[in-house]
Amino acid sequence: QVQLVQSGAEVKKPGSSVKVSCTASGGTFSRYSFSWVRQAPGQGLEWVGRIIPVLNITNYAQKFQGRVTITADKSTSTAFMELSSLRSEDTAVYYCAREMFVDHGTYYTFYYGLDVWGQGTTVTVSS
Amino acid sequence: DIQMTQSPSSLSASVGDRVTITCRASQTISNYLNWYQQKPGKAPNLLMYGASSLQSGVPSRFSGSGSGTDFTLTISSLQPEDFATYFCQQSYTTPHTFGQGTKLEIK
Numbered sequence: 420q421v422q423l424v425q426s427g428a429e430v431k432k433p434g435s436s437v438k439v440s441c442t443a444s445g446g447t448f449s450r451y452s453f454s455w456v457r458q459a460p461g462q463g464l465e466w467v468g469r470i471i472p473v474l475n476i477t478n479y480a481q482k483f484q485g486r487v488t489i490t491a492d493k494s495t496s497t498a499f500m501e502l503s504s505l506r507s508e509d510t511a512v513y514y515c516a517r518e519m520f521v522d523h524g525t526y527y528t529f530y531y532g533l534d535v536w537g538q539g540t541t542v543t544v545s546s
Numbered sequence: 547d548i549q550m551t552q553s554p555s556s557l558s559a560s561v562g563d564r565v566t567i568t569c570r571a572s573q574t575i576s577n578y579l580n581w582y583q584q585k586p587g588k589a590p591n592l593l594m595y596g597a598s599s600l601q602s603g604v605p606s607r608f609s610g611s612g613s614g615t616d617f618t619l620t621i622s623s624l625q626p627e628d629f630a631t632y633f634c635q636q637s638y639t640t641p642h643t644f645g646q647g648t649k650l651e652i653k
Contacts, residue, residue: 532595
């Protein structure tokens, strides 16, 4: 049974950075992308970005460009999301989630949805 | 970015009711549309992908339809465990935007 296990809760000062990890166990890392989705208190879901580890491709939402870096370590089946220049509005639960992709040679499609999610990591930004 | 608009934002219904939630994309997304259920304090759970394909393990009372810009999620006969918040998401192009959510409450 595939599981995504995320690192623990973080409390950060405004202006600092946070790095959250997401380790996949029980399944192959290579056929999937790993997305990061956040949810502010009482709010909806917001897509932050994703990485396709086997291709080393990343995509970020424009809103987070320049502040977010998503990486992966294939040897440990772990994805990371680092968010810098933190502000109070970044207080949220951050989830990682897996999505299978189809390689068409020159492009990739993401048809199967985010089928496995981590448990979430609460990031609190407060002075 | 593609905007996803769900309606209604909230809905009250009773056990056994048939319920439909709609999701509209600001531009065509073919059938790259996913639906998730989220309960308080939990991660979202994938219900449907490809607009109409039921994720493994999800009860058959859930169904989805649509293509292009307009999509629906239907629950044929509400069960007590279905009271939750539902989100649509497009995976046609990045960013893979979500709808704002529909909170389904017990009447």
